[in-house]
Amino acid sequence: MSNIKSEAERCLKCKKPLCSMNCPVSTPIPEVMDLFLAGKVREAGEVLFKNNPLTAVTSIVCPHESNCFGHCVLGKKGAPVEFYEIEKYISYFYLDTFEVPEIKKNGHKIAVVGSGPAGLTMAIKMLLKGYDVTIFEEGDKIGGVLRYGIPDFRLPKTIVDKYMKILLDLGVKFRPNTKIGSAIKVEDLLMDGYKAVFIAIGTAVPRKLGLLGETHGNVYFAVNYLKSAESHHLGRNVVVVGAGNVAMDAARTALRRHHSNVTVLNTKADGEMSASRNEVEMATIEGVQFQHLCQAIKLEDDGVVCVRIKKTETEDGKFKYEEDYADTFKIPCDDIILAIGQGPGAEVKESMETDERGFLAANEFGETDIPGVFAAGDIVTGPKTVVQAVAFARETAEKIDEYIKGLK
Numbered sequence: 001m002s003n004i005k006s007e008a009e010r011c012l013k014c015k016k017p018l019c020s021m022n023c024p025v026s027t028p029i030p031e032v033m034d035l036f037l038a039g040k041v042r043e044a045g046e047v048l049f050k051n052n053p054l055t056a057v058t059s060i061v062c063p064h065e066s067n068c069f070g071h072c073v074l075g076k077k078g079a080p081v082e083f084y085e086i087e088k089y090i091s092y093f094y095l096d097t098f099e100v101p102e103i104k105k106n107g108h109k110i111a112v113v114g115s116g117p118a119g120l121t122m123a124i125k126m127l128l129k130g131y132d133v134t135i136f137e138e139g140d141k142i143g144g145v146l147r148y149g150i151p152d153f154r155l156p157k158t159i160v161d162k163y164m165k166i167l168l169d170l171g172v173k174f175r176p177n178t179k180i181g182s183a184i185k186v187e188d189l190l191m192d193g194y195k196a197v198f199i200a201i202g203t204a205v206p207r208k209l210g211l212l213g214e215t216h217g218n219v220y221f222a223v224n225y226l227k228s229a230e231s232h233h234l235g236r237n238v239v240v241v242g243a244g245n246v247a248m249d250a251a252r253t254a255l256r257r258h259h260s261n262v263t264v265l266n267t268k269a270d271g272e273m274s275a276s277r278n279e280v281e282m283a284t285i286e287g288v289q290f291q292h293l294c295q296a297i298k299l300e301d302d303g304v305v306c307v308r309i310k311k312t313e314t315e316d317g318k319f320k321y322e323e324d325y326a327d328t329f330k331i332p333c334d335d336i337i338l339a340i341g342q343g344p345g346a347e348v349k350e351s352m353e354t355d356e357r358g359f360l361a362a363n364e365f366g367e368t369d370i371p372g373v374f375a376a377g378d379i380v381t382g383p384k385t386v387v388q389a390v391a392f393a394r395e396t397a398e399k400i401d402e403y404i405k406g407l408k
């Protein structure tokens with residue numbers, strides 16, 4: 001983006017802004033554009049931050065094609081407005097010049113378990129409402145997937161650090177390296193006077209393929225790999241099994257960090273990967289190779305045994321995908337990264353109700369079956385996006401506030 005201001009000037013400020021209407025947190029884009037063009041950058045930043053405390057992050061990692069950018073009316077005939085670039089500029093400015101507002105403390109303590117996008121949103125919202133907030137985080141730093149999943153070349157960690165500073169300025173208490181469900185249980189938090197406990201522990205447990213060879217020394221789960229790629233010593237040739245966004249991040253990281261030749265195995269056809277188009281395009285430009293209609297069936301020390309998938313059209317115009325065992329082959333490689341999805345961990349949900357997929361059971365306002373215990377983000381919805389975790393936590397923050405105000 002060469003000129004943020006001229007990009008903002010292209011915005012038509014539609015009466016029915018489809019950009020805002022298709023944003024999971026309903027960012028008030030026309031209002032932000034007006035303030036920005038009037039030279040009120042801080043005010044614009046405040047509007048963004050109050051609506052979505054993680055606006056500096058979502059401006060970078062949101063799937064813009066399916067949200068604001070993808071619905072800009074200018075896109076019907078020409079180039080849509082790149083609002084996210086303007087949002088990023090304003091949000092960075094706001095965070096860099098953040099001033100702690102006057103906050104009247106209300107004397108109530110709440111516990112936030114997990115500091116990914118949902119936990120961070122909750123903590124900031126509740127601190128601003130005057131609550132005394134303690135974050136319990138299994139890792140040593142805040143951020144969840146923002147820090148330990150999305151690679152630095154897509155989301156610089158300096159931005160996550162800025163949030164730590166803001167949280168400290170707002171008076172948060174932070175307990176790192178503290179896994180709730182281990183020495184401390186949710187019940188302990190309630191007994192210690194926390195008026196509400198908010199669980200936002202995400203879904204960092206990798207799913208298995210269930211194939212022979214999954215425990216070999218040259219096989220890694222993508223989420224574990226991305227947590228600290230520097231601890232891994234991959235060879236020249238790497239195969240990534242799976243074709244979603246996490247697979248693209250793992251492939252692009254391996255390519256950068258280990259200068260590996262990377263091949264992604266996709267069980268569907270070209271153009272049918274679950275990763276977003278932009279991620280696939282970037283991976284392709286960077287040199288990632290793809291094997292489409294290809295399923296791994298065995299992981300070996302020197303490669304992946306695969307079977308070709310046959311795609312055929314059915315009578316009702318749909319497609320079916322079947323393994324063709326007459327067409328098996330081996331892709332030689334040194335290391336294998338599995339990126340076929342994540343699920344919830346066991347600790348916290350042990351004592352709580354879960355849905356049929358094993359995620360925590362909570363309604364749209366984050367209420368669980370235990371009074372005073374709320375949950376939101378990926379641990380409830382299953383893996384989604386940052387902005388969806390923010391939207392859910394924002395709704396839940398209002399519910400917790402209402403719940404605590406209603407306590408005798």
Ligand SMILES: Cc1cc2nc3c(=O)[nH]c(=O)nc-3n(C[C@H](O)[C@H](O)[C@H](O)COP(=O)(O)OP(=O)(O)OC[C@H]3O[C@@H](n4cnc5c(N)ncnc54)[C@H](O)[C@@H]3O)c2cc1C
Binds near residue numbers: 061116178179202379
């Ligand atoms: C590699 C990768 C790339 C992604 N890229 C994008 C992207 O580009 N754009 C996008 O919108 N979305 C992306 N996503 C999805 C997005 O990051 C998630 O939807 C989002 O992070 C979910 O937020 P959350 O707060 O629910 O959970 P998480 O971000 O997973 O955070 C959970 C936190 O809870 C902590 N925790 C876990 N268990 C405990 C416990 N028992 N006690 C205390 N703390 C605990 C964890 O350490 C972690 O910090 C990506 C996901 C992955 C894995």
